[in-house]
Amino acid sequence: MTRPSTKPTRRADAQHNVERILAAAVSCLGRDPDASVSEIAQAAGVGRVTLYGHFPSRDALVEAALTRVLADGERLLAGLDLTGDPRDALRVLIGSSWLLIAQSSALLEAAQASLPPNRVHELHAEPARRVDQLIRRGQAEGVFRADLPATWLTSVLHHLMKGAATDVATGQLDRAEAPRLISETVLAAYRVGG
Amino acid sequence: MTRPSTKPTRRADAQHNVERILAAAVSCLGRDPDASVSEIAQAAGVGRVTLYGHFPSRDALVEAALTRVLADGERLLAGLDLTGDPRDALRVLIGSSWLLIAQSSALLEAAQASLPPNRVHELHAEPARRVDQLIRRGQAEGVFRADLPATWLTSVLHHLMKGAATDVATGQLDRAEAPRLISETVLAAYRVGG
DNA sequence: ACGAAGTCGAACGGTAGTGTTCGAGTTGTC
DNA sequence: GACAACTCGAACACTACCGTTCGACTTCGT
Numbered sequence: 001m002t003r004p005s006t007k008p009t010r011r012a013d014a015q016h017n018v019e020r021i022l023a024a025a026v027s028c029l030g031r032d033p034d035a036s037v038s039e040i041a042q043a044a045g046v047g048r049v050t051l052y053g054h055f056p057s058r059d060a061l062v063e064a065a066l067t068r069v070l071a072d073g074e075r076l077l078a079g080l081d082l083t084g085d086p087r088d089a090l091r092v093l094i095g096s097s098w099l100l101i102a103q104s105s106a107l108l109e110a111a112q113a114s115l116p117p118n119r120v121h122e123l124h125a126e127p128a129r130r131v132d133q134l135i136r137r138g139q140a141e142g143v144f145r146a147d148l149p150a151t152w153l154t155s156v157l158h159h160l161m162k163g164a165a166t167d168v169a170t171g172q173l174d175r176a177e178a179p180r181l182i183s184e185t186v187l188a189a190y191r192v193g194g
Numbered sequence: 195m196t197r198p199s200t201k202p203t204r205r206a207d208a209q210h211n212v213e214r215i216l217a218a219a220v221s222c223l224g225r226d227p228d229a230s231v232s233e234i235a236q237a238a239g240v241g242r243v244t245l246y247g248h249f250p251s252r253d254a255l256v257e258a259a260l261t262r263v264l265a266d267g268e269r270l271l272a273g274l275d276l277t278g279d280p281r282d283a284l285r286v287l288i289g290s291s292w293l294l295i296a297q298s299s300a301l302l303e304a305a306q307a308s309l310p311p312n313r314v315h316e317l318h319a320e321p322a323r324r325v326d327q328l329i330r331r332g333q334a335e336g337v338f339r340a341d342l343p344a345t346w347l348t349s350v351l352h353h354l355m356k357g358a359a360t361d362v363a364t365g366q367l368d369r370a371e372a373p374r375l376i377s378e379t380v381l382a383a384y385r386v387g388g
Numbered sequence: 389a390c391g392a393a394g395t396c397g398a399a400c401g402g403t404a405g406t407g408t409t410c411g412a413g414t415t416g417t418c
Numbered sequence: 419g420a421c422a423a424c425t426c427g428a429a430c431a432c433t434a435c436c437g438t439t440c441g442a443c444t445t446c447g448t
Contacts, residue, residue, distance in 0.1 A: 011393055011446060034228075036435060047396045052437065145382070152375050155361055156354065163353030172345065181346050188339070189383040205416055205423055230405060241426045246407065 018054050020044045025065035030103040031169070033110035037061070059114050066111045066123060069104045073127045076100065082130075086138030087187055093134065094161070094186065095179045102165030105158060131157065135190075144190040157186055212248050214238045219259035224297040225363070227304035231255070253308045260305045260317060263298045267321045270294065276324075280332030281381055287328065288355070288380065289373045296359030299352065325351065329384075338384040351380055 024044035028035040037058050041048040055061040076097055082089040104124070111120050135153050138144035144153065164182050167173035173181070218238035222229040231252050235242040249255040270291055276283040298318070305314050329347050332338035338347065358376050361367035367375075 013446065014394060017395085037437090038435080049397075049438090050395055053394075056437090058436070148375060148378060151366065152361075152379075155357060155366065156379055159353050159357030160350065163349060163357070167346075167349055172349065181342060184342060185346075185350055185383045188385060189379045191382060191385075207416065208424060211425090231407090232405080243408090243427075244425055247424080250407090252406070 014054070017044070017046055017050060021046060021051055021054060021061070022065060022068050025061055026069050026103070026107065029062065029065055029110045030069075030106045033106060033113065035110075062107075062111050062114055063119070063123075066104070066107050066115075066120075069100070069107055070124055070127055073097065073100055073104055077127055077130045082134055086134060086141060086143050089134055090138070090187065090190075091183050093131070094157075094183050098161045098164065098179055098182055101158070102161045105162045106165070128154070138190065142192065145192045153190060156189060160186060208248070211238070211240055211244060215240060215245055215248060215255070216259060216262050219255055220263050220297070220301065223256065223259055223304045224263075224300045227300060227307065229304075256301075256305050256308055257313070257317075260298070260301050260309075260314075263294070263301055264318055264321055267291065267294055267298055271321055271324045276328055280328060280335060280337045283328055284332070284381065284384075285377050287325070288351075288377050292355045292358065292373055292376055295352070296355045299356045300359070322348070332384065336386065339386045347384060350383060354380060 021040065021044045025040050028040045028043050037051060038048055040061070041051045044051070051061070055064060077093070080089075080092055080096065082093065108120065108124060111123075132150065132154050135144060135157075136150050139146045139150060139153075160182055164173060164178045168175045168178055215234065215238045219234050222234045222237050231245060232242055234255070235245045238245070245255070249258060271287070274283075274286055274290065276287065302314065302318060305317075326344065326348050329338060329351075330344050333340045333344060333347075354376055358367060358372045362369045362372055
């Protein structure tokens with residue numbers, strides 16, 4: 001009778017499969033926002049019916065995958081020390097998270113196609129705020145240019161990371177070089193004094 | 195008998211409809227790369243069957259739309275004077291073509307989903323070359339930084355224009371401000387001396 | 389080793405898009 | 419004004435995906 005009263009005692013391998021499905025969903029939807037349920041199930045090495053046994057609909061799966069990857073992002077960002085020079089902080093941030101952010105951005109696109117907009121927004125509001133605050137701090141300290149709105153600067157960062165990701169996907173760019181190119185470009189763009 | 199022997203004398207209103215369909219295709223696919231044939235036909239104020247009377251398949255329509263908008267881009271770029279200071283030239287280029295390029299970039303996405311990759315590449319190779327050459331000239335003249343590959347700098351320009359377009363579409367950015375923000379950002383990113 | 393929980397493939401109904409055919413109606417062109 | 423070109427809606431077959439049901443099979447937990 002060791003039942004915590006809230007958990008209906010899920011079986012171990014079932015939980016394991018949920019994990020594999022979620023991982024496959026993140027991977028597949030990160031590549032193709034229109035990936036089908038069959039694709040994801042196959043990538044997870046699991047039957048389609050099994051997938052529907054754990055997630056009631058495709059939308060629910062997309063939301064779960066988005067929640068998962070955003071939670072990963074949150075944890076990663078929370079573990080970073082972003083208190084020093086904003087430029088160094090930005091370099092650290094890009095180096096350690098550009099791939100994840102790019103992937104989550106692709107997943108975000110998948111979500112926007114099938115989820116209510118406010119739900120999407122509230123999910124990724126928190127990690128986005130972290131980046132935004134770093135940029136605003138840089139502006140306040142006079143290290144980043146303030147003649148352009150902070151929202152635009154954050155947007156620039158996102159679009160460049162996403163763009164680099166697609167360049168890597170199409171083979172135009174070497175994955176290992178991406179972080180350096182992004183950092184160099186963004187820092188130059190943020191620099192004060194025109 | 196004023197028949198140029200190559201033209202089977204298409205009727206005037208038919209040609210007019212082709213024009214409307216093409217315009218609708220550019221507009222619709224520029225917004226949503228997955229727009230259906232019905233949507234496009236409706237936007238053109240034309241029956242779906244009529245559309246198929248002029249274009250044998252959706253793919254053919256996509257290719258025609260892409261060809262059209264790229265031809266427009268070519269003509270526009272050819273009409274610009276890009277021989278002066280590369281910085282001024284870039285400003286001119288962005289100001290007069292960012293919307294078109296952003297739209298064609300969305301259309302390009304639609305094309306990549308349904309056309310053979312090499313066909314897509316050869317279609318947009320020419321206008322892309324113009325931008326690329328401007329950037330390389332700027333590098334050669336020491337005005338643009340040369341410590342990053344020219345392909346990446348081109349990519350940055352594309353991604354920022356595309357990103358600005360999506361920001362405008364989502365209401366995060368005022369359309370009138372976009373050219374200035376793009377120019378300021380790109381020129382800062384291209385600047386020599388880190 | 390027994391039962392419950394979980395998995396799986398096959399198959400079904402529903403929806404949405406593509407591409408085609410048909411027949412009737414319109415409209416440009418000579 | 420007459421004929422050919424064009425348009426259009428309805429309907430059809432085909433494909434792909436979603437979500438569900440069923441029954442047989444496997445595997446975990448005790």
